[in-house]
């Protein structure tokens with residue numbers, strides 16, 4: 001470490017994603033000196049690529065777009081006086097709790113009394129013939145290109161992997177103007193949350209479950225792909241091959257924790273495939289087997305930003321406590337609050353219990369006037385719809401994974417809940433708009449926006465065109481951050497089937 | 509999950525699945541065993557892409573639960589950085 005005098009900080013946080021930022025905020029709140037190091041030229045980690053609205057509880061700014069959550073965290077960190085060093089690539093952690101990093105081509109070091117590793121995850125690679133052709137890309141790279149640099153990686157995309165990442169990135173690609181030719185999933189069912197899946201189904205994207213990419217073809221770059229059906233043991237069924245005309249394959253087959261730093265710091269690991277593979281063992285304070293070294297976020301098991309934030313908070317509070325900045329009682333009280341939220345978010349969360357639809361009005365209620373229709377029946381840790389309704393007609397309650405229940409007699413049909421649902425799963429339906437027609441209001445985030453008064457093709461939940469509709473009104477409120485509310489008149493017989501319009505279809 | 513033996517596993521060092529399977533046949537039981545036979549994980553990315561794929565292939569032959577038995581080969585520096593960044597010059601400082 002040369003002749004330079006090594007600087008010190010009570011807490012050193014590695015990674016400025018949601019986990020790292022929250023850890024830094026909590027440690028700083030308690031009065032610790034905190035330095036955050038991140039290799040990127042902007043902080044926020046994964047959040048800055050996320051242009052979709054997030055699930056979660058009101059407390060985590062759910063319903064906000066990912067990058068806005070990042071902006072809020074940054075602001076809070078800044079106000080508290082957290083120091084964030086960008087373009088700082090951490091290359092090692094040494095025995096005496098020194099963190100070595102490179103910044104602007106210069107090797108530097110900082111010593112921390114506590115170190116919080118919040119390095120996030122790294123994408124899994126997928127080997128297949130042709131997998132090294134230009135045009136085969138990871139979903140993270142695609143997101144960086146599309147959402148940050150505004151460059152399309154291709155015009156016709158095949159998404160490989162149907163988890164939340166695959167489905168969300170498909171949606172973002174379509175928003176950016178690309179065609180998603182299909183989603184391939186080796187498992188027998190889609191892995192993503194149903195509401196995310198429904199968004200792209202409405203756009204008519206074919207989903208190939210029990211299928212794999214057999215080969216990417218092309219001479220100098222991707223010119224097509226061959227997919228094939230697989231049996232239960234993932235062996236390709238001969239003769240089931242299908243050629244798809246694509247120019248880009250986007251690989252979204254999961255992430256694994258970036259464990260290099262905890263590994264060289266000497267942490268113990270366990271192998272938990274559902275959380276992404278090798279994971280540093282940590283205790284209820286997020287402290288690893290190496291004293292003074294903590295982990296938080298995706299590096300401690302691939303989950304979600306909402307969970308990464310709480311884990312970060314927990315690590316930050318625990319660090320501050322162990323540095324003597326909190327008395328025992330305060331520390332325990334603060335930790336208890338965070339743990340309660342973590343528990344609620346994880347409740348039954350993995351078991352994917354499917355409920356009957358509790359958000360659908362009765363036939364009688366449809367007759368009486370406009371009413372909200374909430375097509376959300378999975379256990380998702382998400383509740384912005386609850387607070388969106390000022391009439392108390394929507395209840396999620398606790399745990400936050402409950403599917404929303406609609407109290408139809410309280411619903412006035414105001415439609416305020418529509419843009420608040422991050423899953424875009426709330427519609428407003430006025431069955432008896434006229435004698436022959438119904439009115440449906442739905443959220444819309446594609447361009448171009450249809451014209452008021454124009455005739456459009458209406459699609460059902462599977463993206464099939466089933467009728468024509470007339471655009472009555474378009475509401476674009478700044479509050480809704482880009483989500484437009486379209487009111488459309490449709491033939492009455494389809495009130496229960498039409499759920500959107502053909503994107504960039506005729507009439508638009 | 510790949511279906512052909514000439515599928516590329518380590519892109520940096522251009523090592524195929526077939527070569528990795530051959531290394532295992534020859535007795536490799538750890539990531540290091542595969543590395544010294546094939547050079548996989550020794551490329552520019554230092555195994556950040558291929559290490560996990562290699563562990564997956566190994567999992568069919570050895571118990572991979574205990575990472576410490578896999579000689580997984582993660583060491584400082586964990587990122588690709590230039591040697592010149594470590595050279596200290598009395599007059600100019602680093603570089």
Ligand SMILES: Cc1cc2nc3c(=O)[nH]c(=O)nc-3n(C[C@H](O)[C@H](O)[C@H](O)COP(=O)(O)OP(=O)(O)OC[C@H]3O[C@@H](n4cnc5c(N)ncnc54)[C@H](O)[C@@H]3O)c2cc1C
Nearest residue numbers: 015017018019039045046090119120297298304305306308
């Ligand atoms: C497409 C997509 C959609 C998602 N949607 C949602 C959603 O709707 N709701 C939700 O809750 N979650 C969502 N997530 C998940 C969420 O983004 C992650 O769980 C979360 O970002 C993890 O936070 P983190 O702080 O652990 O890691 P990250 O956000 O990955 O941040 C880690 C940071 O550490 C830096 N770093 C790593 N190693 C080093 C090093 N050696 N030196 C310096 N810096 C380093 C990285 O560059 C990065 O900036 C989504 C993820 C993706 C990919």
Ligand code: FES
Nearest residue numbers: 518520551555558
């Ligand atoms: S892919 Fe093997 S070292 Fe980079």
